[in-house]
Amino acid sequence: MSRMRMMPAINSALIEEMDRDKKVILYGEDAGISLLGQTTGLQERFGKDRVRDTPICENIMTGMAVGAAAAGYRPICHLLYGNFIYTGFDSIANQAAKLKYMTGGQITLPIVYMAVIGGGRSAAAQHSDTPYPALMNLGGIKVVVPSSARSAKGLLKAAIRDDNPVFYLTAGSSGKPEEVPDDDFILPIGKAEILREGNDITIVAIGPMVLKAVEASLALEKIGIHAEVIDLLSLLPIDEETIINSVKKTGRLVIVDEARDVCSAASHIAAIAADKAFNSLKSPVKRVTVDNLAIPYSPILEDQVIPNVENIVNTVRELI
């Protein structure tokens, strides 16, 4: 075990996987200097052939990942901010998500697209989006959203070894230090984790919202409400079983998600609960999400639109 924050954990996963498999290559804007720390030191260690600084050209970046994967490599395409997924979206939606299917399964496409998501840094509307709802509707790809240093490492190693395009989306800040396994630590894609057990209500949280959900559950405990907190970790495939089992136990569900609410992961989870745990529900399913807004710049405004601990606590109290 080593005590580390999220960015160093991502860095250690990249080093371990690139050491293990020479077909793993990484490229992105500023991959060498590493803006946020995920790729620090990789170019020095693995050379400029395997770790490349690209021009700022997301459409080619996302598309060449498909070509390189079809030709036998395991590319990691580092897109920096989640909003830049939009500029590279053609090749993501039309090639990465569909090429295997439309060619009758002739190929596998082991690609990792990584980016940071969410607000809280006064980075404003074009650097703070949480774009996974659009990705979840493409088919043909997986989406994982680690919430901590430990899950960041375990899920990245799994994503690199997966034979499908995997979107690997984390918060932009490094979070709290925690114990991260040193050995070959893999978290299976598609499996949620129950962080706190409780019988009164289920709180499903995604990525950067997980810590807030845990804090909310601690506050709720002081007033006698025992919430079960699920860290979803993977959006596609989604761990329906863990969600449904918990809802059947607690009878209540709140989903906390930093994406905009319409057609979101949160609304999808609500639909799953309505479909598969309807008879267990004692109250409406509630979503704590972002309104149909862009993320504002000024901290006071940003705090206003992004879900916080108080929103979660209040939503739970409305139900119980």
Add this chain to the structure above:
Amino acid sequence: MNVNKHNTLDNLSDEKLVELYKKMLLIRKCEEHLSSATKEGAFPGAVHLYIGQEAIAVSMCDHLTEDDWISSTHRGHGHFIAKGGDVNTMMAEIYGKATGICNGKGGSMHVADFKKGIMGANGVVGGGMGLAIGAALAASMDKKNKVSVVFFGDGAANQGVLMEAMNISSLWKLPLIFVCENNQYSEFTHTSEVTSGKIVDRAKPFGIPTLEVDGNNFIEMWQASAQAVLRARNNQGPTFIEAHTYRQRGHVEFEYSFLSRTYRDQDEVNKWLANDKDPLLRFEQYLFDNSIIDNQKTEALNNEIDSVVKESVSFAVNSPLPDLSSAFNNMIA
């Protein structure tokens, strides 16, 4: 860069030249079948035909092996056949059958055979650009002198992704060949109405050597291809070829079933069907002039190719439809 005229076809045997002619003829006849079959409603989707552009795919692919990569366009049957794709499975794919090269999941716009380096036709204009760059990156890292070719049209030349592709391929000296087939029409609009400047000039600021050729002249196109592929194999980076040609058929077959008016004069089309313009007829004349074929041989070759096409159609028609459950597989590995 100029086309090296000294690099003639003289070093190709008569048999080889006949093989190349047969390949052009095969593409032509497959496409002619698909044209008439469209009108009969013999298969479910629409087709974009390569008729009039055969010299480009066949001459370029003559310099490639199965280890090299191509990415193609919505007008992709010619590239598929030229690169060695199997005609039976292509035909079955277009007919939506289980035996199709993509098991009936891709159709005309997505015929692909990765085992033969065919990354597929593409329904997105410019969509093959990223695929070809990725394959070129893989080729450059493999260090086995493989090359990657992106076929695209004048329409795709107006997509921003071309600039991204030219910049990164030149920067990284990728073994890539840009083949812009300027067939003068971007869907239903003459390219001059939607394009500024000369397309080939767009590569020059990136330091990419350019070749501008008559794409309906097989020999000139073959020579240009030889030069470009040699540069790529020698790690000298990308080359940009603009091959001038003409789309003899519509953007899509049977288009006047939905278009409200014509968009070009039949006189213009007829001019390009003539002996001195059509690439197949011109190459045929070259073979005649050099006494490589005669009337009798031509007739025999035509009969031979007719039977190949007929067999492919029979294979397609008689193949089973896809198993219904197959609609639900191949999405995730």
